[in-house]
Every structure is written in C-alpha cells, then in structure tokens.
Amino acid sequence: xxxxxxxxxxxxEREVRHVPHRxxxxxxxxGDLDRVWPTLILGTTGAAMGMETTIFFTFWGLFPLVKxxxxxxxxxxxxxxxxxxxxxxxxxxxxxxxxxxxxxPAMMRKLAxxxxxxxxxxxxxxxxxxxxxxxxxxxxxxxxxLHREDLIDGLEEPAGATTALVEAQDxxxxxx
Amino acid sequence: xxxxxxxxxxxxGFACPxxxxxxxxxxxELAVGDLLExxxxxxGSVPDFAAWSGSTGHELVERSEEDGVFRFLIRKx
Numbered sequence: 001x002x003x004x005x006x007x008x009x010x011x012x013e014r015e016v017r018h019v020p021h022r023x024x025x026x027x028x029x030x031g032d033l034d035r036v037w038p039t040l041i042l043g044t045t046g047a048a049m050g051m052e053t054t055i056f057f058t059f060w061g062l063f064p065l066v067k068x069x070x071x072x073x074x075x076x077x078x079x080x081x082x083x084x085x086x087x088x089x090x091x092x093x094x095x096x097x098x099x100x101x102x103x104x105p106a107m108m109r110k111l112a113x114x115x116x117x118x119x120x121x122x123x124x125x126x127x128x129x130x131x132x133x134x135x136x137x138x139x140x141x142x143x144x145x146l147h148r149e150d151l152i153d154g155l156e157e158p159a160g161a162t163t164a165l166v167e168a169q170d171x172x173x174x175x176x
Numbered sequence: 177x178x179x180x181x182x183x184x185x186x187x188x189g190f191a192c193p194x195x196x197x198x199x200x201x202x203x204x205e206l207a208v209g210d211l212l213e214x215x216x217x218x219x220g221s222v223p224d225f226a227a228w229s230g231s232t233g234h235e236l237v238e239r240s241e242e243d244g245v246f247r248f249l250i251r252k253x
Contacts, residue, residue: 045193048200050232117191126197 023171024053027164030176031060031086032096033105033120039176040123047130054171055127056164058137062144063088064120065136065151074145082144090120128154135159181249182210188217188245195221196228199250203234206252211237214248221246 024046028039039055046053057065066073066088073088074080086094095104112119118126127134136151138158148158185202187195195216203212214225222239225248229236233253240247 041193044197048193048197049228050200115191116189116194118194123193126201130197130200 022051023167024051025164025168025171025173026053026055027173027175028055028057028061029059030096031063031093033093033108034096035176036061036064036090036093036120037123040120040127042174042176043132044123044127044130047127047132052171053127053131054133054135054167056135056137056159056167058140058164060086062136062140062146062151064090064093065134065155066146067150067152070150073150076145079145088150090124093120124152135163137161137164180211181213182206184213184215186215187221188215190216191218192220192224196224199225199228200232203250203252208252210252212250212252214250216246216248217244219246221248225250 024042026039026043028036030036030039039061043053043055063083063086068089068091070088071083072080073083093105094102095108098104109119111117124134133156134154135156136146136158138160141147141158183202183206185198187198190198195214195218199212199214206212225236225239228234229250235251235253236248237251238247238249
C-alpha cells in the first residue's frame with residue numbers, strides 16, 4: 001500500500017459541520033433538461049446523505065414525469081395543443097438555452113455518457129430506490145389535463161401547495 | 177469490529193452523484209461496523225465523501241490515493 005494512506009479521523013471531524021436540516025424539499029418547476037438534471041442530482045444526493053427528501057413537481061416540471069409512450073396529453077384542445085408544442089416525457093425535455101431543435105440536448109446527453117454522468121432516467125430510478133418522495137402537483141395535473149395513469153410509476157399521491165409548504169417548514173428548500 | 181472489508185464498490189470513471197449515491201445504496205446491505213471500500217476517480221469525491229461521512233454517521237476510516245484512484249474506507253455507523 002502506498003505511503004499516501006492517511007488516517008483521516010481528525011480531518012473528518014474538522015471538515016464536518018453540524019447539519020441542522022435533515023430534510024430536503026425541492027420545488028421542480030421547470031421542464032428544461034438543464035434544470036431537471038440538477039434537481040435529480042440534488043434529490044438523489046440528499047437521500048444518499050440520509051435526508052428525508054421530497055421533490056414537488058409543478059407547472060412545466062410535471063411534463064418530464066409523463067410516460068414515454070404518451071404522445072399527446074390533455075382533455076381539451078388547449079391542453080392537447082400544449083402537449084404537442086412541448087412534448088411530454090423525460091426523453092424529450094429540452095435545454096433552457098442552446099436547444100437548437102433538440103441538437104443541444106442530444107449533444108449534452110452524449111457528453112454525459114462520455115463522462116459517465118448518470119442520465120435523468122437513471123437518476124429518477126435511483127431517486128425512487130433511495131426513497132425520494134416524488135410528488136406531482138394536483139393543480140398542475142388538472143390545469144394540463146394530466147391523469148395519474150399518464151404519469152410514470154413510483155410517484156406519491158398528487159398533492160397541493162399546502163402539503164409542499166408543510167413539508168418545507170423544517171427543510172432546506174430549493175426552487176429549481 | 178472486523179477489520180476485513182465486507183464489500184468493494186468500484187466507481188472508477190463515474191461522476192457526481194453516482195459515487196455517493198451508489199455508496200448509500202451499497203451500505204444499506206451491510207451490518208453496523210462493517211467496512212465498505214469505495215474506489216473512485218472523480219476528484220470531487222474527496223470533499224464529498226468527507227461531507228457525506230459527517231452527515232450520515234458512517235465513519236470515513238481511511239482515505240488514500242494511488243495513480244489517480246481515490247480509495248475510501250467507510251465503517252457503517
């Protein structure tokens with residue numbers, strides 16, 4: 001074994017600060033890849049750190065939770081039109097900037113694969129396994145005409161803003 | 177407390193958050209006091225494992241580096 005081996009008990013004690021928050025709540029508002037990705041990275045990391053982690057998916061944040069085989073969602077023509085302009089499903093999320101009709105996300109995903117960065121699809125499975133609570137916003141579901149069966153499996157029951165804020169009271173909260 | 181390594185997790189080549197997230201998954205399978213060895217090449221994993229250890233109660237017993245590979249030895253708390 002190399003001489004670089006060092007016992008780090010003292011270092012660890014010095015580096016580690018008291019963690020007052022044992023909960024993490026993320027409001028996932030955006031459906032953009034460059035926001036969905038860090039949302040899932042922080043969510044899985046929070047859970048890995050033993051934090052009780054909840055992600056509330058609201059507004060555009062809900063579209064990435066739609067099942068891949070759903071092409072058009074919504075009950076009326078306006079909701080259907082929305083889903084055709086912004087195709088639901090995690091595989092179809094766009095970049096907030098430099099989207100270039102999908103070339104941007106494709107390049108970003110290629111770079112991620114080359115650098116062994118987990119894809120959003122892998123991260124959402126990891127999140128479920130680590131016990132992250134993924135909560136769809138009921139109001140947004142009504143607004144966009146999304147139904148429980150349109151969304152991927154493994155989500156919590158849809159809830160409202162009150163649930164989100166009660167959950168957030170003693171937590172670190174992020175709005176992404 | 178046993179000094180033998182119960183499991184080795186090879187996260188060489190993988191980027192944040194996988195080394196930590198997979199470690200959290202792996203440590204669930206171990207008993208308290210068991211040693212988990214993690215190998216990683218992500219330089220960010222050095223501060224991350226120290227921070228993770230402090231916030232989870234799993235002890236970072238040893239940290240070393242050889243040819244760009246970081247080795248973390250963690251005792252399940």
